[in-house]
Amino acid sequence: MRRREVVSGRVAGIVQFENVGLRYGQGEEVLRDVSFALAPGEFYFLTGASGAGKTSLLSLLYLAQRPSRGIIRLFGEDVVTLPRARMPGFRRRIGVVYQDFRLVPHLSIADNVALPLRIAGADESDVAEAVHEMLAWVGLSHRATARPVTLSGGEQQRVAIARAVAGRPELLLADEPTGNVDEAMADRLMQLFTSLNGLGTTVVVATHDPQLLRQVKAAQLMRLADGRLLDPTGALRFPPARVSMA
Amino acid sequence: MSTAIARVLDPTRAGRAMVGVLAIMLFMTLLAAAAGIGAGRGAAALGARLSGRATVQLTDADPVARTAAAARALAALRSSSAVTSARAVPRAELEKLVAPWLGSAADDPDLPMPELIDLELAPGDDALATARAVLRRAAPSAVIDSHGAAVAPLARLLRVAAVVAAAAAALMVAASAAVVVLAARAGLEAHRATIAVIHGLGATDIQVAGLFQRRVARDAATAALVATASAGAATALLVRPFAAGSGALGDAVALGAQGWGVLAALPFAFVGFAALVARRTVTHALARTL
Ligand SMILES: Nc1ncnc2c1ncn2[C@@H]1O[C@H](COP(=O)(O)OP(=O)(O)OP(=O)(O)O)[C@@H](O)[C@H]1O
Ligand SMILES: [Mg+2]
Numbered sequence: 001m002r003r004r005e006v007v008s009g010r011v012a013g014i015v016q017f018e019n020v021g022l023r024y025g026q027g028e029e030v031l032r033d034v035s036f037a038l039a040p041g042e043f044y045f046l047t048g049a050s051g052a053g054k055t056s057l058l059s060l061l062y063l064a065q066r067p068s069r070g071i072i073r074l075f076g077e078d079v080v081t082l083p084r085a086r087m088p089g090f091r092r093r094i095g096v097v098y099q100d101f102r103l104v105p106h107l108s109i110a111d112n113v114a115l116p117l118r119i120a121g122a123d124e125s126d127v128a129e130a131v132h133e134m135l136a137w138v139g140l141s142h143r144a145t146a147r148p149v150t151l152s153g154g155e156q157q158r159v160a161i162a163r164a165v166a167g168r169p170e171l172l173l174a175d176e177p178t179g180n181v182d183e184a185m186a187d188r189l190m191q192l193f194t195s196l197n198g199l200g201t202t203v204v205v206a207t208h209d210p211q212l213l214r215q216v217k218a219a220q221l222m223r224l225a226d227g228r229l230l231d232p233t234g235a236l237r238f239p240p241a242r243v244s245m246a
Numbered sequence: 247m248s249t250a251i252a253r254v255l256d257p258t259r260a261g262r263a264m265v266g267v268l269a270i271m272l273f274m275t276l277l278a279a280a281a282g283i284g285a286g287r288g289a290a291a292l293g294a295r296l297s298g299r300a301t302v303q304l305t306d307a308d309p310v311a312r313t314a315a316a317a318r319a320l321a322a323l324r325s326s327s328a329v330t331s332a333r334a335v336p337r338a339e340l341e342k343l344v345a346p347w348l349g350s351a352a353d354d355p356d357l358p359m360p361e362l363i364d365l366e367l368a369p370g371d372d373a374l375a376t377a378r379a380v381l382r383r384a385a386p387s388a389v390i391d392s393h394g395a396a397v398a399p400l401a402r403l404l405r406v407a408a409v410v411a412a413a414a415a416a417l418m419v420a421a422s423a424a425v426v427v428l429a430a431r432a433g434l435e436a437h438r439a440t441i442a443v444i445h446g447l448g449a450t451d452i453q454v455a456g457l458f459q460r461r462v463a464r465d466a467a468t469a470a471l472v473a474t475a476s477a478g479a480a481t482a483l484l485v486r487p488f489a490a491g492s493g494a495l496g497d498a499v500a501l502g503a504q505g506w507g508v509l510a511a512l513p514f515a516f517v518g519f520a521a522l523v524a525r526r527t528v529t530h531a532l533a534r535t536l
């Protein structure tokens with residue numbers, strides 16, 4: 001049995017947004033009054049039409065930018081006012097699969113996957129083992145020494161996923177992680193995410209692929225439309241302190 | 247950080263051209279500094295050797311009158327406070343001086359030779375004028391020549407050359423510093439995407455700055471090695487003909503231990519400065535990100 005802690009009537013979320021707004025430069029707000037809480041260990045899908053603001057919302061989560069207004073708490077701490085010096089510590093607890101992969105082109109696949117571990121100062125022996133395991137998981141062991149440019153789009157995406165999960169992050173953010181792979185590979189990658197989720201990682205997958213949503217039965221849906229989070233029942237804002245079967 | 251992560255910045259994007267430019271700048275800086283130090287020392291050495299010296303010449307046609315005038319001049323000069331020492335140059339020495347022109351005829355005892363008196367003047371600008379006044383009373387036919395006055399144009403030229411070379415060296419140092427700044431910025435531009443990725447993966451400013459600083463320092467060190475070797479060889483070649491036992495001019499051109507010390511320190515300062523600039527460039531750029 002797994003039970004969420006309830007603190008003053010609200011879930012002690014791994015992520016909390018309160019009336020968050022985001023605008024780029026002097027433009028209109030691309031996110032408006034976004035409020036929600038993510039419970040630790042849950043699986044979320046973030047959906048919405050192209051341009052709805054999915055990547056923008058994720059970028060706030062992986063600390064690539066600060067919101068124009070509102071409050072964001074990550075791992076229980078306010079990150080809007082968090083000093084720069086403490087950001088790296090937070091980023092190391094988050095795995096990100098970028099929509100555009102962002103692999104380092106002159107590094108081998110293995111070195112790309114090893115990056116977060118080396119940045120965190122892991123022992124080389126541990127790095128080698130973790131990299132090996134991750135590459136096997138995404139089915140790319142045989143390409144360990146290849147450069148990213150020699151891989152297909154889908155293969156590069158799998159490298160990006162391996163890199164994001166290599167450090168066993170507490171929070172995994174994946175932006176269209178199956179956009180470049182066929183259905184079979186998409187299934188396999190979703191299984192990777194659910195296994196990770198089973199190990200306790202909170203997962204957020206942004207996608208507009210309705211096929212994908214059906215794959216994870218226990219997942220919760222976050223729907224963005226025109227910069228607003230649709231939450232008719234308030235379940236995202238105040239998740240019920242339900243008891244789920246572990 | 248492990249050595250594995252040191253490879254994260256693409257080695258092929260370091261900007262080979264920048265290494266070449268850095269090497270050329272440092273080479274020129276070293277040569278300008280060497281020229282400045284050499285010329286400065288030369289001017290100082292020449293000035294110190296010659297400024298206090300003068301020669302008195304007596305050229306009366308009658309040998310008896312000439313000898314008498316020389317004796318009077320010597321006595322008067324020796325008692326003057328403007329002169330610290332006065333020495334009659336012996337005939338043998340004079341013969342040796344003129345031998346290259348006259349050959350064995352210089353030994354002829356009947357050859358009329360002027361009487362010469364070597365003077366060391368007391369310090370002070372008016373010593374020469376005082377000595378001249380003393381001579382006019384004791385031996386009106388005597389002519390006095392200051393060595394300093396004779397080589398004054400050369401000493402002045404050396405001093406001007408030293409100032410020009412020092413200014414050139416200063417300008418080259420400034421230009422090198424500017425090139426280092428540009429190289430660091432170009433390096434940051436070349437590695438920007440990679441830096442963004444490792445920053446996003448939780449690398450600290452110190453980690454990123456360290457990686458980048460090491461890369462730029464290594465480029466600068468490569469440039470410094472090439473520049474120092476070339477400049478050292480060039481300077482040694484230029485200095486050699488004057489080096490050993492060639493008197494005033496040798497001292498003038500040789501750089502001295504201090505001079506070589508300054509030149510040896512320049513490349514190290516250059517690499518240190520490059521590393522510092524690289525660090526500041528990247529921390530400044532990172533500070534503008536989140
Ligand atoms: N860097 C930026 N500068 C200005 N506007 C931006 C920037 N990034 C995104 N936007 C705008 O913000 C809005 C939301 O974009 P975002 O990328 O978050 O959408 P998305 O839901 O991820 O879309 P997609 O499904 O196509 O990836 C869009 O209107 C987009 O034009
Ligand atoms: Mg997007």
